[in-house]
Amino acid sequence: MNEAKPRGLRLRLWPEADDAFALPSTRGRVRLRTLSNLRWLAVAGQSVTLLVVYFGLSWRLPILPCAAAIAASVALNVALAIRYPATHRLTNREATFYLAYDVLQLAALLYLTGGIENPFALMFLAPVVIAAATLNLGNTLILAGLALASVSAIAVAHLPLPWVANEELNLPALYLGGIWSSLVLGIGFTSIYAWRIASEAARMQAGLAATQLALSREHRLASLGALATAAAHELGTPLGTIAVVARELERALPPGTSESEDAKLLRAEAERCRTILTRLARPEESGLGETDHLPLGALLDEIASPYRGGDVAIRVELAPGAEPKVWRAPELVHGLANLISNAADFANSQVWVRALWNAEELRVAVEDDGPGFAFEILERIGEPYVTSRPGSYALGETELSPADAFTGQQGMGLGFFIAKTLIEQTGGHVRARNREAGGANVSVRWPRGAIDGERPPGSAGCA
Numbered sequence: 507m508n509e510a511k512p513r514g515l516r517l518r519l520w521p522e523a524d525d526a527f528a529l530p531s532t533r534g535r536v537r538l539r540t541l542s543n544l545r546w547l548a549v550a551g552q553s554v555t556l557l558v559v560y561f562g563l564s565w566r567l568p569i570l571p572c573a574a575a576i577a578a579s580v581a582l583n584v585a586l587a588i589r590y591p592a593t594h595r596l597t598n599r600e601a602t603f604y605l606a607y608d609v610l611q612l613a614a615l616l617y618l619t620g621g622i623e624n625p626f627a628l629m630f631l632a633p634v635v636i637a638a639a640t641l642n643l644g645n646t647l648i649l650a651g652l653a654l655a656s657v658s659a660i661a662v663a664h665l666p667l668p669w670v671a672n673e674e675l676n677l678p679a680l681y682l683g684g685i686w687s688s689l690v691l692g693i694g695f696t697s698i699y700a701w702r703i704a705s706e707a708a709r710m711q712a713g714l715a716a717t718q719l720a721l722s723r724e725h726r727l728a729s730l731g732a733l734a735t736a737a738a739h740e741l742g743t744p745l746g747t748i749a750v751v752a753r754e755l756e757r758a759l760p761p762g763t764s765e766s767e768d769a770k771l772l773r774a775e776a777e778r779c780r781t782i783l784t785r786l787a788r789p790e791e792s793g794l795g796e797t798d799h800l801p802l803g804a805l806l807d808e809i810a811s812p813y814r815g816g817d818v819a820i821r822v823e824l825a826p827g828a829e830p831k832v833w834r835a836p837e838l839v840h841g842l843a844n845l846i847s848n849a850a851d852f853a854n855s856q857v858w859v860r861a862l863w864n865a866e867e868l869r870v871a872v873e874d875d876g877p878g879f880a881f882e883i884l885e886r887i888g889e890p891y892v893t894s895r896p897g898s899y900a901l902g903e904t905e906l907s908p909a910d911a912f913t914g915q916q917g918m919g920l921g922f923f924i925a926k927t928l929i930e931q932t933g934g935h936v937r938a939r940n941r942e943a944g945g946a947n948v949s950v951r952w953p954r955g956a957i958d959g960e961r962p963p964g965s966a967g968c969a
Contacts, residue, residue, distance in 0.1 A: 536601045536640045538594040542583050544636070545608065548629075549579050552615060555626070565668040568618050575614045582607065602645040605633045606652055613656035620667025621660040622685050623677055630657060634693050638700035650697045654690055661686045741783055749776040798962070801829040806859050806870070809843050813850045813857075820850060820857045830863055830958040837928040838957060844925035845872045845948050852876035852946070868958060871949040878940040887922060887938045932956060932963035 556572055559565050582604075596604070609630065616624050630653045637649040661682065669675045752773035759766040806822045814820050832838070849857045853874035860871045879887060926936045933956030938948045957963050 567668040621664030623667045638697045639704045832957045833962040841925040841928035844921045849874040875945040
């Protein structure tokens, strides 16, 4: 598995990446104002319900204890508003504490008003869903467990449900068991469902952000060529003047003197500077700068070069015939580089980069002789933070706080996602599979003209 190879720089995209069940002290995604506003809404709803039942319907209930429970929420909101600014962002621990209070406050109200016989027992879902959508897995499980325990407690012990005077509502035990089961299943299902959706959204956002950062880095590298050309143009004139003056000094000074030798050296060094600047200004001739259009084989050799020299051989194989010239787009370079890097990480000894083309399409396949892709997640390759190689570090499938490297060396996780995203921006289609002889095969297909047309990929009018 090449465990001894360096696994690349780890980018901490989310603070809870290393432990989904931790309660970190870093700021989370929940603002205090959000929870406070929701609590004010709950206070308003509880107060209206209490007034309608007690005064409107004249049903008997413990009005003072119920009012005290509602007043506790009011006091909490007022205290938090005084203590913190409106933009205060809660830690996961703080958000869990305040949501746990909401669960217990609701349990106290329901205990005073009939337990799970009260139709408002459905409101237990609200704090748990909020936690699932905003907190990590550990905190979500804590709140879900607290809600389940509260539902079970008030199902066993509670005061009578407020009802018409001189009448008593007796629900069958089987029916009450059904209500308890529905609440338990509802809390469990909605919390898992909401957490999975939030997890997928967070992972996708983190992956897209990393893609944008990688692409921005590639664009900055591409801009160095234009900067070198501008520098060569600006420095050409003063260097020419220095060369002329040095030549005149060389002619004026007596031959063989130290001053004459210094003038000769000065002229030679000025000519050398001009030669270097000329190469920088013409990268297509020197290979020192960015090249817009070049043969496919040259591009693949250039991309593969940084990954050669280790214990894995990387061979570039081309179909016979005239090579197509492709655009050296940053998306194309970075995407193929990630595929080759990942193949080199997991190959035993050999990586093949094969290029084929015909009149309809252009294809590049990156193959290795390593362990190949794990069968159970082969169809999900290309999603962010999916580890696909056996024996490598794997993030949980529903990990909300992933960590990975731009280089994609954590088992084709973020790296493959970035490569796939960037290549698709050039009009390509990526497919991953396992080779019959063992190892992995990642093939990329472009319609002719997508990367070898008259305009660069992504330009208006590009095929």
